[in-house]
C-alpha cells in the first residue's frame with residue numbers, strides 16, 4: 344500500500360516537473376526577449392510592434408501546445424489525482440499567461456485609465472475562445488463515449504474495443520472540427536470586439552460579393568485595440584445561410600486607411616476565398632492530417648516497446664511527444680496550404696473578379712505598414728507581400744494579354760505610371 348502511494352506521488356511530481364519545464368524555458372526566453380526589446384527602445388530603433396507581439400504569441404502558443412499534449416498524455420495521473428493534477432495544469436497556464444502579458448506590455452504599455460475596459464474586452468474574447476475549446480472537447484468526449492458504449496453493447500473483445508475507441512476519437516476530432524468551421528462566423532462575432540459595418544461601406548462591399556456571384560455575407564467592423572492592425576478576413580462557406588452565412592470582418596484601421604479602390608480589391612480577395620472553397624479545403628486537409636497523424640502515432644506507440652528501453656520512463660514520455668510532433672507537423676502542412684490559398688485568391692480576384700492589380704498591391708503594402716510588417720517578412724499563413732505580388736505579376740504576365748499590354752504601355756511612358764501609383 345505504501346509503495347503504491349509513493350508511486351502515485353512520484354508520477355504527480357514528474358507531472359509537475361514536466362509542466363514546469365516549458366514554463367521555465369518560456370520565462371527564460373521572455374527575459375531574453377524583453378531585454379532585446381528594451382535595447383531597441385534605448386537605441387530608439389523602431390519596433391515592428393504587431394510583428395513582435397505576433398512572435399510573443401507564437402512562442403506562447405507553442406508552449407501551450409506542449410502543455411495540451413502533456414495534458415492529453417497524462418490521463419492516468421489525472422484520474423488518480425484529479426485535484427492536484429488539474430491544479431498543476433491551471434497554475435502552469437496562468438503563470439505562462441502572466442509572463443506573456445508582462446512581456447507584451449513592454450511593447451505596448453497600457454495607459455492606466457484604459458486597463459479596465461481593455462481587460463474586460465480581453466477576458467470576453469478569452470471566454471468565448473475557451474467556450475469554443477470546451478465545446479470541441481465535449482464533442483470529442485461524447486464521440487468516444489458513444490463508441491465505447493457501442494463496443495460494450497456488441498460485447499467486443501479487447502482489440503475490437505480499442506479499435507472502436509480510436510475510431511470514436513477520430514470521429515470526435517473531425518466532428519468537432521467540422522462544427523467549429525461551420526460555427527466560425529458566429530464564434531468570431533462573439534469573440535471579437537465587432538460592430539456592424541458602417542452603412543456608407545455596405546453597398547460597396549455588397550457589390551463586390553454580387554460581382555463574385557455569391558450570396559451576401561454579414562459584414563462586421565473590428566474595433567482596433569491599442570495595436571493598430573490592418574486586417575480583413577472571411578469565415579464560413581459559400582453554402583452557409585441563416586446564422587451560418589459567411590461573415591466578413593475588417594479592422595477599423597484598414598477601413599480608414601484604404602482608398603475605395605483598394606477596399607474593393609481586398610473585399611474581392613476575400614470573396615475569392617469563398618468562390619474557391621478555401622475554407623472547405625482547409626477543413627478537408629485538416630481531417631486528412633488528423634486521421635493520418637493519428638494512425639501514424641498509434642503505429643509508433645505500438646512499436647515503441649521494441650526499440651525503447653523500458654523502465655527509464657521514455658515510453659511514458661513518448662505519448663505526449665508524439666502528440667506534440669503530430670500537431671506541429673500538421674500545423675506546418677496547413678500553413679503551406681494557407682500560403683498557397685493566398686496567392687490563388689489574389690490571382691482569382693484580379694483575373695476572375697476584375698480587381699485592379701495596382702489597388703491590390705497598394706492595399707497589401709498599406710496593410711503591412713499598419714501591422715508593422717516588413718514587406719519581405721514571411722508570415723505563417725501569408726507569404727511575404729512582395730513575394731505574393733511578384734508571383735501574381737508573373738502569373739498575370741503569362742495569362743493575361745490585357746495585363747501585358749498595360750504593363751508595356753506603362754513602361755513606355757513611365758510618367759503615367761508614377762501618377763497612377
Ligand SMILES: [Zn+2]
Pocket residue numbers: 612613616684685688
Ligand atoms: Zn486571404
